[in-house]
Amino acid sequence: MASANKNLDIKVEYVTRVEGHGNIVVNVKEGKIEKCEFHVVETPRLFEGMLRGRSIFEAQHITSRICGICSCGHTLASIQAAEDALGVIPTEQTIKLRKLLLDYEFLDSHLLHVYLLAAPDVLGVPSFIPLIGTHNAVVRRALRMKKAVNDVCDILVGRHIHPITAIVGGWTKLPSKKDLDAQVKILEDMAPDMAETLALAKVLKFPDFHRETEYVGLISDDAEYPLLSGDIGSTDGKRVSKKDYKKATNEFIDPRSSAKFAKWSRDSFFVGALARFNLNSDKLHPKAKAVAKELGLKPVCHNPYMNTVAQVIEIVHCYYHALEILKDLKKNGVDYSQQVTVGVNEKGAVPVRAGNGVGAVEVPRGILYHNYETAKDGAIKVANCIIPTNQNINNIEYDFAKLLPEIITLPKETITLRLEMLVRAYDPCISCSAHYLDVKYVD
């Protein structure tokens, strides 16, 4: 327990190196923890309200703007929900290209987190900027890899931030043979940097902290590591179809945050790379499995700091999975007759109807849900988006409650850093939730 008469007041306003704005507030009085919270204090952006009355064909364009870093993820969840509402069944080729896009999204987001946002903590500096002097090769590699993934996205989908060509019904532009070759080349040229990334991952050290919780992610009956589709499952043995996503999220509002909280079988649950690893590690690409072994990560791992390691494993998985899709497309050819015209539906190319559709897609930080109800003219009546970070906030607070007594005797600066690192391990994306972090100490 806490040391007998310690007083502590931590307030970290705007936790840095996370996407968006969040605060950590800790208050310890005479050894007793009175408060240990993580607040999301972003300006509410009210996307779900703004979507009402807009065409279902605009949903992808608008919701991709929820978050710059997750815009491809939002795009894919939004399209899936819209197609579900309209009864559109995407072709196999369309799905293949969407899986490729999702692989790129994982690569981009995980690389950004591992290198620029998490690594400075383990290397003991406040940001990647001092690393330019001390670890110049690492910084250059990070930027080079980030650029490479950005470049393949440019080719596939127009740009990574707010993708252009992926819409309801398919793709407005399909990759030419030259485009496929270019993507393969960029990825293959990344191979030495991928190897260096693993070497870096091996030396990163994470705090030893464990708390049992429920891990939630997509699960499926086939052999593929489920990212684009599946049922919702958990390490507590739960399984529901995506239509019943509300049974798995049980959102509630807390006045401290502009985000909503979630729980399922227990007080809180975890979504993201570690949850997916804990649920589906047997379905990873063989190369990723080998890396998991090298890095010593085994399911079920209850150390939230290891989420970063699980991300490294997923980087490897997505890298090889993307290459396999590209090679398959090169071998079997792309059917260009499937190119679709943009779906702002003045011409009625896709019939509209009154409906209700759900998209449940694994994005880098966990399952992302989009749910739209459409009127018979195709206008959105009700929209609901449940963001992975919001699902995790509750779990972060339960981690805090267990962690703080374990480290309470350490100096205040160390405690603050550990709490910040814990928040950053979840790779929270508060832009998605709505944005802000604070850690407060009271002496």
Place this chain on the structure above:
Amino acid sequence: MENEKETVTAAPKAAAKPKVAFFDFASCEGCQLQITNLGEGLLDILGAIDVVEFREAISEKWDGDYDVVFIEGSIGDHHAEERLKKIRARAKVLIAYGACACTGGVNGMKNSFELDEIRASVYGKDYKFFDSTPTKAVHQVVKVDYSINGCPIYAPELVEVLKCALRGLPYTVPDNPVCSECKLNENVCMYERGLACLGPWTKAGCNSWCVNNGNICYGCRGEVKNPARNANDIIAKYDLKPELIKNKFDMYNKCKEGGK
């Protein structure tokens, strides 16, 4: 101003470099991320400036004045408005960065609804816990020196504006329509394909990014100064309903109705 005490410790040295800061308000932060997508070229830019605040990427904080600040995001609550005014007071040059800052962006769609109604529609009866005001673009709150339009911003334009800002030169956002670039890119006109596109009324500067990729223009860079000149011709030629165009424009340009 130049003699402000040095309180930052870990930022790069070289006192002569201009102090640049990034601040984000209501936005997706995608325009900040466009910077990290510059790849190793980013290091050249970082060599010329001293980044003193960039919450998304660094932990360092600075309490002096700024030579250049980038403001990303629109203003949508009382706290944000006050924070923006304080930043303006400490900044020699302020750049509105991205569609949300320049035109209100997609956040402006909030203004299509009665404020309490849309708040309650998302947060239920507890909506008053979360402060919210009608969306404003940055220039509707403080003076803006440069604008970098677009959702997201187009990286080559960012580099161009930054060069101008650091040298104290003016930068003029193109006032010709996206069509002027689209034609050079030899795209088939969306109107010829039977689709309504906002290119004829939207400021160029993006190299007709969306149309090059088979999509339409959504107007994210804001309207040209005299949109009516093109509007009447095209609306007549293609027999469009003006409401359709207006509705499309509301996606990025609703804040314009707030004045300025």
